[in-house]
Amino acid sequence: MIKSVYGKLFLGFVATIVISFMITGMFAFHQSKADTTTLASGELGKSSEHISDLVERISKDDLYKILSDYSQTSELNFDLRSDRLKMSYGHFDRNVKLSEKQVSYLQSHVGKSITNMVGTKIAYAKSFNINNRVYVICVQKDSSDTQKTYLTSYILAGIILFIAGSLIFLVVSDFIVKPISELTKATNELGKGNYNVRVNYAGDDEIAKLNNAFNQMAIQLAKQEETRQQFISDVSHEFQTPLTAIGGFANILMTENLPDDQRKKYAEIILSNSKRLSTLSKNMLQLATLEGDDTKLDKSSYSLIAQLNRVIETQDYSALLKDIEIEFIKPRGDLMVEADESRMEQVWTNLINNAIKYTKEHGVITVEVKKSGSNVIVNIQDTGIGMSKETISHIFERFYRDDKSRAIEGNGLGLAIVARIISLHGFTLDVQSQEDVGSIFSVKMPLYVKRLAPRFNEKKE
Numbered sequence: 001m002i003k004s005v006y007g008k009l010f011l012g013f014v015a016t017i018v019i020s021f022m023i024t025g026m027f028a029f030h031q032s033k034a035d036t037t038t039l040a041s042g043e044l045g046k047s048s049e050h051i052s053d054l055v056e057r058i059s060k061d062d063l064y065k066i067l068s069d070y071s072q073t074s075e076l077n078f079d080l081r082s083d084r085l086k087m088s089y090g091h092f093d094r095n096v097k098l099s100e101k102q103v104s105y106l107q108s109h110v111g112k113s114i115t116n117m118v119g120t121k122i123a124y125a126k127s128f129n130i131n132n133r134v135y136v137i138c139v140q141k142d143s144s145d146t147q148k149t150y151l152t153s154y155i156l157a158g159i160i161l162f163i164a165g166s167l168i169f170l171v172v173s174d175f176i177v178k179p180i181s182e183l184t185k186a187t188n189e190l191g192k193g194n195y196n197v198r199v200n201y202a203g204d205d206e207i208a209k210l211n212n213a214f215n216q217m218a219i220q221l222a223k224q225e226e227t228r229q230q231f232i233s234d235v236s237h238e239f240q241t242p243l244t245a246i247g248g249f250a251n252i253l254m255t256e257n258l259p260d261d262q263r264k265k266y267a268e269i270i271l272s273n274s275k276r277l278s279t280l281s282k283n284m285l286q287l288a289t290l291e292g293d294d295t296k297l298d299k300s301s302y303s304l305i306a307q308l309n310r311v312i313e314t315q316d317y318s319a320l321l322k323d324i325e326i327e328f329i330k331p332r333g334d335l336m337v338e339a340d341e342s343r344m345e346q347v348w349t350n351l352i353n354n355a356i357k358y359t360k361e362h363g364v365i366t367v368e369v370k371k372s373g374s375n376v377i378v379n380i381q382d383t384g385i386g387m388s389k390e391t392i393s394h395i396f397e398r399f400y401r402d403d404k405s406r407a408i409e410g411n412g413l414g415l416a417i418v419a420r421i422i423s424l425h426g427f428t429l430d431v432q433s434q435e436d437v438g439s440i441f442s443v444k445m446p447l448y449v450k451r452l453a454p455r456f457n458e459k460k461e
C-alpha cells in the first residue's frame, strides 16, 4: 500500500496519463487509418491517371518496358488489363487484388473507381477509355510505413508528455504536500506541549483555511494553558495564606506559659482561617460543578419576593453588626419567576453579602424589585467603596480581588459563581459603579407565565 500523499498523487497522475493516452490513442488510430486511406486513394488515383496517360501516348512495343521502369522508380505495384492484354508490374499483392466481378463492373462503367483495403494494404482501381479501348488500371500501395510513422510520433508524444507531466507534477504536488508536511510537523510540536507553534501559509484556499484553523486552535490551547497555570497559582496562593496563619498560630499555642486571653485569641484566628479554607474549597467545588458541560438546572416556578425576603433576613445580622440598613423596595403583589431556586438563592446571597462587605459602617443597601414589561429587574445597590472601570472588567474572573478589597475577607469566587448561574439561566447581569460612591448589581429575568394545559376538545393539527 502506498502511504505517502506524494505516492498517491503520483499514482493518480500516472493512471490519468495512461487511461487518457489509451483513449486518445484509440481515437487517433481510427482517425489516422481513415486519413491514410483518403490520402492513399488520392495518391493512387493520380498514379492511375499518369499510367493511363502513358498507355495513351506510348506505342505498344515500348509500353511494357516503360511501365516496368515507372513501377521500379516510383516503387508502385500495378496491373493493367484490357480485353487484349493483362500485365502486372512490381510485387502485386494477391490479397487486395480485384475480383472478377469488380473488374467487369469497372469495364462496363468507364471512369468509375473502386478501393480495396486489407490491413495496411490498399488497392485502387479505375477504368479508362484509351484509344477506344477500355483499360482497368489497378494500383496498389502498402500504407504500413505511414502508419508506423503515425505510431512512432504518437509514442514519442506520449513519452514527452509523461516526462514533462512528471516534472510539472513534482513542482505542483510540492505546493500541496509541503504545507501538509509542515502542518503535521506543527501538530506534533503542539502535541508535545509547544503552544507557541504556528503555521505560515499565504493564500485563500482550503489549505490556508486548514492552517488558519490550526493557528486558532493553537491560540485557544495556549490561552487555556495560561488560564490553567494561573488557576493553579491562584489556588495555591489562596490556600497558602490561611495555612501559614494556622501553622504559625498553632506553633505559638504550643508555648506553655501563654495567658488565657491570648491563647483564646490565637485559637480564634486558627478557627477563622480554617473556616476560610473550608469556604474556599466549597466555592471551588461549586464553581467546578457549574462549569461542567453537563450542568443541569433544577427549575421550578416560585415567588421571587419571598425568596429575596428570606435572603435579606439571613444577611440581616451581618448588616446589623456594621449598622447597615437594608431597604427592600418591591411592587405590590407577588412576582413569580421560573428558575433553579437554590442556585438563585446563592446569587442573591453573594450579591447582598458583597454589598454588606464592601460598604462602610452606617451605610445603606437597597434591594429593589421592579417589573419591566414581561421581565423583572432586581437591583442591589450599596453605598460602599465602589469600583473603577478596570476593576469592573475583571470582577467575574475567578480569584480576582481588587487591591482595595484585599483587607476584607473573601476569595474572589463569589461573583464568578453568580455570573455562571446567571448565564446558565440565560438571564442578564449588569454592573454600575462609582468609586467611593457605591455599586449597583442588576439582574434581569423573565416573569413566569403560567402555561395553559391543552384542552381535551382541541383538535390536533
Ligand code: ADP
Pocket: 350, 354, 355, 358, 382, 384, 385, 386, 387, 391, 395, 400, 401, 402, 403, 405, 409, 410, 411, 412, 413, 414, 415, 416, 439
Ligand atoms: P470576594 O468578594 O470574595 O473578593 P467576589 O467574586 O464576590 O469575591 O468579588 C470580586 C471582587 O469584586 C471583590 O474582591 C471586589 O474587589 C469587587 N466587588 C464585588 N462586589 C463589590 C461591591 N458591592 N462593591 C465594591 N466592590 C465589589
